[in-house]
Amino acid sequence: MNGTTTPTDVATRAPASSWEDLVTTALLGTDRRPGAYAGSGREAPLALLDEAALAAVRRRAGLRPAQAARRPDPAPEDPRPALPPAAARRLTTLLADRSGGAGGRRGSSPDLMELLPQWLAAANAHGYAPPPQTLPALLDAARGRTDLRPAALAFAGPRALWLARLNADWRFALRAAPGGGATLPDPGDTEAVGRLWQEGLFAERVALLGALRTGTPALARELLASTWPTERAEDRLMFLDSLRAGLSAADEPFLEQALGDRSRNVRATAAELLSALPASALAARMAVRAAACVALDRTGNSPAIAVEAPLECDSGMERDGVVPTPPAGRGERSWWLGQLVEAAPLGTWPGRLGGRTAAEIVALPVTDGWQGELHAAWCRAAVRQRDAEWSRALLGSPSAPEAGGPGAVSLAERAKLLATLEPVDRAAWVAGFIATHGLSEAFQLLGVCAVPWAAPLGRAVVDALDIARDAGSYPWSFSGVMGLAERCLDPAEATRLEALLAIPDEREDAAPGAGGYWAEAFQRLVTTLRLRAEMAHELAPVGAHDPSGS
Numbered sequence: 001m002n003g004t005t006t007p008t009d010v011a012t013r014a015p016a017s018s019w020e021d022l023v024t025t026a027l028l029g030t031d032r033r034p035g036a037y038a039g040s041g042r043e044a045p046l047a048l049l050d051e052a053a054l055a056a057v058r059r060r061a062g063l064r065p066a067q068a069a070r071r072p073d074p075a076p077e078d079p080r081p082a083l084p085p086a087a088a089r090r091l092t093t094l095l096a097d098r099s100g101g102a103g104g105r106r107g108s109s110p111d112l113m114e115l116l117p118q119w120l121a122a123a124n125a126h127g128y129a130p131p132p133q134t135l136p137a138l139l140d141a142a143r144g145r146t147d148l149r150p151a152a153l154a155f156a157g158p159r160a161l162w163l164a165r166l167n168a169d170w171r172f173a174l175r176a177a178p179g180g181g182a183t184l185p186d187p188g189d190t191e192a193v194g195r196l197w198q199e200g201l202f203a204e205r206v207a208l209l210g211a212l213r214t215g216t217p218a219l220a221r222e223l224l225a226s227t228w229p230t231e232r233a234e235d236r237l238m239f240l241d242s243l244r245a246g247l248s249a250a251d252e253p254f255l256e257q258a259l260g261d262r263s264r265n266v267r268a269t270a271a272e273l274l275s276a277l278p279a280s281a282l283a284a285r286m287a288v289r290a291a292a293c294v295a296l297d298r299t300g301n302s303p304a305i306a307v308e309a310p311l312e313c314d315s316g317m318e319r320d321g322v323v324p325t326p327p328a329g330r331g332e333r334s335w336w337l338g339q340l341v342e343a344a345p346l347g348t349w350p351g352r353l354g355g356r357t358a359a360e361i362v363a364l365p366v367t368d369g370w371q372g373e374l375h376a377a378w379c380r381a382a383v384r385q386r387d388a389e390w391s392r393a394l395l396g397s398p399s400a401p402e403a404g405g406p407g408a409v410s411l412a413e414r415a416k417l418l419a420t421l422e423p424v425d426r427a428a429w430v431a432g433f434i435a436t437h438g439l440s441e442a443f444q445l446l447g448v449c450a451v452p453w454a455a456p457l458g459r460a461v462v463d464a465l466d467i468a469r470d471a472g473s474y475p476w477s478f479s480g481v482m483g484l485a486e487r488c489l490d491p492a493e494a495t496r497l498e499a500l501l502a503i504p505d506e507r508e509d510a511a512p513g514a515g516g517y518w519a520e521a522f523q524r525l526v527t528t529l530r531l532r533a534e535m536a537h538e539l540a541p542v543g544a545h546d547p548s549g550s
Contacts, residue, residue: 019059022052025394072166076158086133087123087536094119095137110528116141116515118451118532119486122539123442128155136345149176175203184208187216188425197223202235209242217246221254233263242270247273259319271321271343276384278345282320289317290344291336291352294374294477297367305353305361307370309333310340334373341377344388345539358393376413388425391417398432400459403486411444418449427454435459439468443480461485462493466500476509486525491533497526 025033030044044049082090097112104348124129130138135156142152151161151171165172184207185192196208212220224239231239240258243251258270259282274282283464289310297306310317313324313336321343326335344359353361375394382390395417414489420428430445431454439461449457461481466476500522502514 010186018054020315022048022055026052035162038169048050064525072155074414075162076131078129078157078159080127080157083123083128083131084538084541086130088134088533089534090538091119091123091130091134091326095134095141104175110287110524110531111483113141113145113533114483115528115535117148117151119539120148122536124151124154126539126541127445128539130155130158130161135163135241137174139163139167143172148353149173161503183285184211187212187219193219197227201237204239206242207241210245213242213245217248218250221251225254233261233266234259235264236263237269240266240273243273247276249277249279252277256281259321267319268321268323272384275321275343278347278385283343283345285316285320286340286343287345287348288339291348293340294349294352298352303354303364304372305364305366305370307337307374308367308541309337337370338373338377338380341374342380342384346378346381346385346387358387358390362393362396379413379417383420386420388421391420392425395429398429399436411441415444415448418445423450424454426450427457431457431460434464439464439478439481446481446488449488450487453488455490458489458493462497462500464524469500469515472511472514474514475518482521482525486528489529491536493524494529495535497522497529 025048032082043244066338082088094112094116138152139160142149149172151218153176156173158171164170185196187193193208193212196206200208208355209220209224212223223242223244228236233431236258238527243255255270255274258266259274261267261270262311271282274280274284277283293308295306295308295309297304310333313322313332317336317340320326322336322339324332324336326332350356350358353364356364362375362378365371378390379394381387395414418429422509423431430442430449432446434442442461442464446461447455452458453461462485464498465478465482465485469475501519503519
């Protein structure tokens with residue numbers, strides 16, 4: 001057939017070479033190894049390809065069939081109600097968006113991936129189950145963004161754990177699930193609970209302890225006490241940390257015992273937990289020590305606070321959690337003083353300092369340059385003890401000339417103090433701060449405010465953005481706040497923002513084109529707010545929609 005080789009010719013010809021020889025010849029070239037194909041009647045490269053095709057078929061046909069793997073168990077049922085159809089379509093759209101604003105400006109398009117956490121939180125609040133076909137995309141999204149994992153896995157439900165056992169790429173879901181995804185026994189089944197505590201893996205025991213602390217804290221504490229002497233130090237630390245949930249005076253005897261633990265970290269954690277109980281014996285001991293260092297000085301023209309820091313860190317202080325060695329660059333006495341004041345109940349100070357309120361105490365001058373150290377310790381105590389009165393006093397007025405309160409020396413400390421306030425008080429303080437100081441230092445403070453932002457806070461943010469636009473600078477300096485506004489502003493603010501969509505007349509000293517960029521940023525904000533309103537409407541249960549269709 002004109003010198004060509006038919007499939008029959010190839011199939012009936014004995015192979016000239018092994019697979020390894022064929023690969024070697026292909027790598028070196030047939031011009032360097034021509035001998036094996038000299039008598040085939042074809043050009044060497046074509047003959048090599050014929051041999052490779054024959055060898056490939058032979059290799060596949062010669063494989064021994066593997067033993068069939070056991071079929072996986074059926075996926076568990078998810079008893080939660082299904083998503084409304086419109087919300088299911090929205091979820092598919094959110095999961096399909098991978099741009100996330102990367103690769104330059106987004107223009108006026110919303111960042112869908114940044115809306116996914118809010119969508120998941122709302123879906124979880126309604127108690128919906130995801131469409132099964134979206135589970136792989138949900139797991140992929142959670143794999144790529146650790147901040148999504150808690151909400152995504154809660155929404156994905158038991159079937160996501162079933163899938164994770166079948167795909168190594170999704171094993172993170174098992175690690176994130178309590179007890180590695182294992183089913184925990186009912187707290188009423190004392191035999192099963194005891195068996196799991198005695199024989200379970202470490203992750204299962206931590207999950208069991210956490211679950212019991214939520215509903216039956218006494219049982220959790222009894223389990224922990226039953227094996228405490230035989231646990232490893234690192235395990236004792238993890239188990240002790242679980243007592244933060246549901247911490248109460250009933251835990252005090254066990255924590256007092258832990259103050260004598262062999263591990264310094266365990267002792268420190270026990271002391272921290274005890275100091276969060278203002279009526280504990282440790283708190284009383286710390287109050288006595290702290291009060292001995294801080295007193296009211298009436299010798300001057302006006303009352304002041306006098307401080308005499310401890311001269312030593314004795315064994316009793318060490319047992320109660322005071323770390324004797326300060327960090328580099330820190331004086332010993334100030335280090336010890338800060339720990340004592342931080343651990344003392346804040347209720348100690350009105351009686352010690354003339355019956356004054358927290359605000360009056362914070363307003364008192366402190367002698368000999370100790371004010372920063374004393375107020376910083378009171379800040380830490382207010383956060384630890386969740387004391388809103390002291391937090392308000394230490395924050396001071398949001399409209400103070402300096403952008404900080406009497407004791408809050410950093411944005412991080414102010415944010416922690418704000419977190420102890422009720423959401424409405426938190427929003428009001430931050431709104432006042434923004435009205436006085438603008439947005440340059442507000443990002444971290446906005447992050448602790450409840451979502452959606454209360455109306456006064458939302459108005460303060462929009463007004464500050466409008467002022468920044470009128471100043472003629474580019475909006476990129478406020479991209480962090482603008483991104484927060486997209487996620488946190490009440491969608492009802494969209495109507496008010498429409499007045500900011502037009503490109504303003506540029507001032508002579510304005511950055512070139514800044515007005516257009518601001519209009520684009522406000523358009524994106526308005527579009528995102530309207531999209532969030534649509535998402536909330538789609539997630540509302542059937543029958544809960546506004547009859548007017550709005």
